[in-house]
Amino acid sequence: MILETALRLFREKGYDRTTMRAIAREAGVSTGNAYYYFGSKEHLVQGFYDRIAAEHQAAVRPVLDRERELEPRLAGVFQAWLDVAEPYHEFAAQFFKNAADPDSPLSPFSPESEPAREAAIDVHRETLAGSTAKVAPELRGPVPEMMWLSQMGLVLYWVFDRSEGRVRTRRLADRSARLTARGVSLSRFRLLRPLVRDVHELFTDFLPGMTHGKPAATGDAAPPKE
Amino acid sequence: MILETALRLFREKGYDRTTMRAIAREAGVSTGNAYYYFGSKEHLVQGFYDRIAAEHQAAVRPVLDRERELEPRLAGVFQAWLDVAEPYHEFAAQFFKNAADPDSPLSPFSPESEPAREAAIDVHRETLAGSTAKVAPELRGPVPEMMWLSQMGLVLYWVFDRSEGRVRTRRLADRSARLTARGVSLSRFRLLRPLVRDVHELFTDFLPGMTHGKPAATGDAAPPKE
Secondary structure, eight states, rough: OOHHHHHHHHHOOOTTTOOHHHHHHHTTTTHHHHHHHHSHHHHHHHHHHHHHHHHHHHHHHHHHHHHOOOHHHHHHHHHHHHHHHHGHHHHHHHHHHHHHHHTTTTSSSSSHHHHHHHHHHHHHHHHHHHOOOEEEGTTHHHHHHHHHHHHHHHHHHHHTTTTGGGGGHHHHHHHHHHHHHHHHHHTSSGGHHHHHHHHHHHHHHGGGGGTTOOOSSSSOOOOOOO | OOOHHHHHHHHHHOTTTHHHHHHHHHEEEEEEHHHHHHHHHHHHHHHHHHHHHHHHHHTTTTHHHHHHHHHHHHHHHHHHHHHHHHHGHHHHHHHHHSSSOOTTTTTTSSGGGHHHHHHHHHHHHHHHSSOOOOOOGHHHTTTHHHHHHHHHHHHHHHHHHOOOGHHHHHHHHHHEEEEEEEHHHTTSSGGGHHHHHHHHOOOHHGGGGSSSOOHHHHSSSOOOOO
């Protein structure tokens, strides 16, 4: 209830201009109470991320129980995300500038977002592991994270998509699923594995929260590995 | 002069809150005069993009005249961009939300940004063509556009980079150059070419300005090709 009120106020007045006091007042609770449940505005956003992740985990069940091929599994996972996120589209467009900064705690790549991010990557771990796709053992860790990164690309596109029913993003989701599945299938060739690993390493070295609790990013990134 | 004044005001007061009238007054010209040279605020930003592109074209000359291998050529092109753009970093961080929307005329992917974009892609065409890298004939068009897209990824990272001298982005530039050069070198394998082509097609179908004057994007994107 506090969370719903906060999301509505963020949408109406903007994240920066909404105070915890205003959220508490609108939700009909004391300010102390609001702070008790959510330590700050930032925690409210993390609560929102956690909720989206949980709703997504529920929404993917039918497709992951039904499909065995990687491409339809991934397409279903993407489409389910679009279903779950649709009610928040207006909020997301308005909120985007706060989340786009990788150093912000509100970034999907931040250490603070790790619980929501891990829940989201878990979906992709299951998407891959439950599929017929063959992946080299050394890539079984990185590939689901790359699949999640492609979902983040999709989210970026979705934020700005004004088409009716997000039909453009829905088409992009199907195309991305096909391409990603093809990329995964090509990764069985030994020739390509170093490239996949290096791309993954680049993301983990340069996105602050991607290093599993060891952010490399206060003013600096890990030195390049030769 | 009008352009410098405009960039300063955009930085100080924000793009949305700066009027052409205020720009003209600060620049010491009549409002009519400002409109004569730049039809709108948006044209001022396009003028800024054109200038960055022209400065970049000049700044890459030494490295493109000196290096023959693709990796150092591309690394030099990225580093030169960071040199040229540095004075505008503060403006870019503030301006980002206007340019991030692919449907905005101020997006680097918009039809309106085509002249600046083509100038930027030309740098990558020369970077590839003048290198020792072997590329299949069918990929000679797409590959420089993909190289430019990797530069756009770098720009996105740079916008939010608060490290001293953008040292993080400078390291990312070298890593990206190495990865991109390796990807280009792998594209000589016949096996991979369809994937490169499909990734490129995905970008041209879904980014409004990438279709060379035939934007597919008013409310819809091109249907997926089977």
